[in-house]
Amino acid sequence: TGFLSALLDCLQGEFSRLGYAFTIHRVCREDVEALRLPLSFDRDKAAGIICIEVLDYDYCSMLCGLQIPLLFVDSPVTAMRGPLKADFIFPDNQSNTYVFIREMARRGKTRIGFIGEYLHCQSFFERYMSYRNAMYLVGLPCREEYCIIGNKEGVAAPTSEEYQEYLEESLSKLKSLPEVFVCANDYVVFDTLKVFKKLGISVVWLCGFDDAMEAQIITPSLTTVHIHSHIMGHSAAYLMVSRIREPKLQYRMIYGQTSLIYRESTGD
Numbered sequence: 001t002g003f004l005s006a007l008l009d010c011l012q013g014e015f016s017r018l019g020y021a022f023t024i025h026r027v028c029r030e031d032v033e034a035l036r037l038p039l040s041f042d043r044d045k046a047a048g049i050i051c052i053e054v055l056d057y058d059y060c061s062m063l064c065g066l067q068i069p070l071l072f073v074d075s076p077v078t079a080m081r082g083p084l085k086a087d088f089i090f091p092d093n094q095s096n097t098y099v100f101i102r103e104m105a106r107r108g109k110t111r112i113g114f115i116g117e118y119l120h121c122q123s124f125f126e127r128y129m130s131y132r133n134a135m136y137l138v139g140l141p142c143r144e145e146y147c148i149i150g151n152k153e154g155v156a157a158p159t160s161e162e163y164q165e166y167l168e169e170s171l172s173k174l175k176s177l178p179e180v181f182v183c184a185n186d187y188v189v190f191d192t193l194k195v196f197k198k199l200g201i202s203v204v205w206l207c208g209f210d211d212a213m214e215a216q217i218i219t220p221s222l223t224t225v226h227i228h229s230h231i232m233g234h235s236a237a238y239l240m241v242s243r244i245r246e247p248k249l250q251y252r253m254i255y256g257q258t259s260l261i262y263r264e265s266t267g268d
Contacts, residue, residue, distance in 0.1 A: 003210055003229050004052065007073070010233025011050065018241055020047065027054060029157070035062045043068070048240045051075075055121045060084055069243040073236060077125045087239045088253040091227040093126035093209075094133075096260040097182065100207055100223075101134040104266075109179045109205070113146030115167070115192055116184020120151075124184040127209060131182050146178045160191055167195045180205040180266070186212040186224055189265075193218070206265045220264035232256040 008024070015022040025038040035058065037043065048069035054060060057076040061084065064070060070086040078084060104112055112135065118128035128149060135142040152158040152166040171177075183189045186208035196202065208215060211226035235254055243249060262268035 003212070003227050006229035007052070007233045007236070010230050011237055014234060014237035015241075018237070020241075027059070032056045032059045035059060048244050050236060050240055053121070057081055057084075060086075069240060069247060071236060071240045071243065073232070075122045077119050077122050079125065083251075085251060087243055087251055088122075089232060089236050089239060090123055090126070090253070090255050091225075091232065092255045092258045093123050094130035096225045096258055097127060097130040098134045098137070099260055100182065100225075101131065101140075102138055104180050104205075105138045105140060110140055111143070111146065111176075111178040112140065112180045112182065113143070113148065113178035114182050114184075115148045116188045117151045118149040118184070120184070127182070127184055143178075145174060146181075160187075164191050164195050167192060168198065171195060171199060171201070177201065177204055179203075180207070183208050185209045186215050186222060189222055189224075190214065190218070205267065211261060216263070223263045223266040223268060224261055226259045226261050228257055228259070 012022050025041045027038055031038055043066070046068055048071070049063065049066075050071045050073060051060065051063065052073045054063075054072070055074070055076045057078070060072065060076055064085045072084070072086055072088045074090060075084065075088055101112060112131075114128055114131045116124050116128065118125050128147075132142050148167065148170045150166065150170075152162045155162055158166070181192065181204055183192060183206060187210075189206050189208040192206065196204070206222065208222050208224035209227075211224045215222040215224050235256055239252060239254060
């Protein structure tokens, strides 16, 4: 995605400036299942590891046991399994969800739902929980049938087409539609829009998260939460280098600022 590309570019520049080489290693599904490091990774030459969207809890636990400075950019959901011994950086997944739902309530929108596999990653989980909290705080009912928070049953890593099949099945079961859907990220919105088109739905407002490049060029243009990738990149580099230099620091969790951008998908 555009966010990740900008983040990687920033990390490359920051580490080069600080005198570190920055190499990228892809963790494939076979590596995750076997709990092994990529063959290209040389443990003896690694001053630290940054995991970007490595989301399998057992694999992340294995990495935590390597005794190498470790930073997660997003992570698996830790709420039910306990914290991981590492540093973390996330976008602010909560503040603008509250702002958005409060604004929707001000505009008279009382039926608001959520779409996104809430256990996919910590960020999705936080966005879903902040949606529920915001609905409570503004005094709106959180109707469970409007929370489409799963994925295609029995499929470990569903494709976009398989996720759209799940969405179509879930949306078709609704006796009534919400006025607004908050979506876990922009790509969930893009899949949702394809299903909406197939089902002939055109009256539901949508809000995404990430501000992907496509968010401005799709029709309607997408209301979304922009992640400041350069802020995230600089903060991630700081966290990693400080951990390398002072390995006994307490573990830290940092949230980077986000910005809510209103566009046509909410009538703006």
